[in-house]
Amino acid sequence: MSTPHRVVIVGAGLAGASAAAALREQGFTGEVTLFGREAHHPYELPPLSKGILLGERDEPDWVRADGYYRDHAIDLRRGSAITALRPAEHTVVDADGTEHPYDRLLLATGSRPRTLPGLAGPGVHLLRTLDDALALRTELTPDARVVIIGAGWIGCEAAAAARTRGAQVTLADPGRTPLRRVLGDEIGDVFRTLHTDHGVTFHLGAAVTGADTGVVRLTNGRELPADVVIAGVGAVPRTELAEAAGLTLAAGGVAVDATLRTSAPDVYAVGDIAAHDHPRYDGRVRVDHWANAKNQGAHVAANLLGADAPYTADPYFFSDQYDLGCEYRGLADPDHDELVLRGDPTTREFLAFWLRDGHITAALNVNSWDHGDTLRELVATRARVTPRQLAEDALETLATAEAPRTT
Numbered sequence: 538m539s540t541p542h543r544v545v546i547v548g549a550g551l552a553g554a555s556a557a558a559a560l561r562e563q564g565f566t567g568e569v570t571l572f573g574r575e576a577h578h579p580y581e582l583p584p585l586s587k588g589i590l591l592g593e594r595d596e597p598d599w600v601r602a603d604g605y606y607r608d609h610a611i612d613l614r615r616g617s618a619i620t621a622l623r624p625a626e627h628t629v630v631d632a633d634g635t636e637h638p639y640d641r642l643l644l645a646t647g648s649r650p651r652t653l654p655g656l657a658g659p660g661v662h663l664l665r666t667l668d669d670a671l672a673l674r675t676e677l678t679p680d681a682r683v684v685i686i687g688a689g690w691i692g693c694e695a696a697a698a699a700r701t702r703g704a705q706v707t708l709a710d711p712g713r714t715p716l717r718r719v720l721g722d723e724i725g726d727v728f729r730t731l732h733t734d735h736g737v738t739f740h741l742g743a744a745v746t747g748a749d750t751g752v753v754r755l756t757n758g759r760e761l762p763a764d765v766v767i768a769g770v771g772a773v774p775r776t777e778l779a780e781a782a783g784l785t786l787a788a789g790g791v792a793v794d795a796t797l798r799t800s801a802p803d804v805y806a807v808g809d810i811a812a813h814d815h816p817r818y819d820g821r822v823r824v825d826h827w828a829n830a831k832n833q834g835a836h837v838a839a840n841l842l843g844a845d846a847p848y849t850a851d852p853y854f855f856s857d858q859y860d861l862g863c864e865y866r867g868l869a870d871p872d873h874d875e876l877v878l879r880g881d882p883t884t885r886e887f888l889a890f891w892l893r894d895g896h897i898t899a900a901l902n903v904n905s906w907d908h909g910d911t912l913r914e915l916v917a918t919r920a921r922v923t924p925r926q927l928a929e930d931a932l933e934t935l936a937t938a939e940a941p942r943t944t
Contacts, residue, residue, distance in 0.1 A: 549573025
């Protein structure tokens with residue numbers, strides 16, 4: 538593969554901006570053009586539902602300081618959307634109809650909030666951008682009646698922020714427990730109790746049918762009074778550009794091989810949209826978390842310049858809710874993997890592991906910060922252990938170099 542002269546990156550979020558910076562850090566001296574929909578400089582999303590919503594800060598974590606892009610000759614096109622991709626011609630087209638040629642193209646278009654029928658209009662908020670967070674924060678006032686639809690990570694973090702600011706908070710979700718899809722019922726119940734102890738009211742097992750000014754309606758006939766409604770029902774990868782250009786899609790995203798290369802020549806994809814043929818897992822892995830965007834963006838730079846290195850990092854994410862902090866590493870199926878606890882979940886200071894065929898698939902540390910490196914190694918090596926060893930033995934003795942493939 539020849540060395541490119543022009544690299545175009547579509548999407549100026551964490552993944553795209555990290556790739557642009559990594560290109561310069563690896564000595565690339567050609568043209569780098571970074572197209573972003575938002576007017577802001579590239580920023581990271583985690584502070585939106587944490588520090589910014591809490592009112593502890595007014596700015597997110599910027600991927601790089603404002604002057605970085607200018608100083609490193611990165612042509613950052615803020616507020617500029619790409620509307621078409623023409624792989625055969627090696628060009629992209631912006632909203633003004635201007636064509637931009639490339640030698641290598643990186644798609645890092647991210648996600649948009651998922652919406653539900655009947656959830657639109659005044660008083661209904663989404664939480665995906667800095668402007669979303671700043672606008673929502675002004676409405677999280679003491680005694681405001683806030684109904685949050687969706688008890689996933691965004692919904693739970695928004696609930697914690699709203700309660701901390703004194704609002705009356707109700708969480709509605711069709712599942713049995715919050716965060717069940719990722720953590721399962723037993724650990725999900727830890728988070729339900731956490732929020733209940735802080736005054737959050739749950740309506741679980743019923744879906745939302747719609748929201749008007751002042752009320753949210755559920756399938757069980759309940760009507761929840763609401764001054765503010767937050768729709769936190771997930772995100773949808775922005776794959777329209779790739780699909781229209783004929784790129785292969787899979788697992789809800791853009792299909793990429795182990796090196797993050799798409800089905801089109803000289804086109805790569807990272808972050809939320811990348812349905813990755815991960816070398817360490819069976820089947821494609823698509824992860825819409827902060828670490829995946831950052832790490833894939835940094836990794837793909839070398840491949841854009843001619844390398845052929847597979848991306849092998851395990852998924853990772855973190856969350857902060859009230860006085861609870863946690864980190865999750867790996868990829869478990871809580872409906873089928875065996876859950877092993879180390880410590881007492883009722884104290885909200887414990888470790889949780891998931892096992893499949895005797896191998897660790899994922900690990901969660903909750904308010905416990907002494908074993909991060911060890912947990913990462915245990916997950917990365919797919920350590921073979923028994924439940925008793927996980928619950929009782931010194932963790933540092935359990936890591937193994939064995940790394941079998943896992944589903």
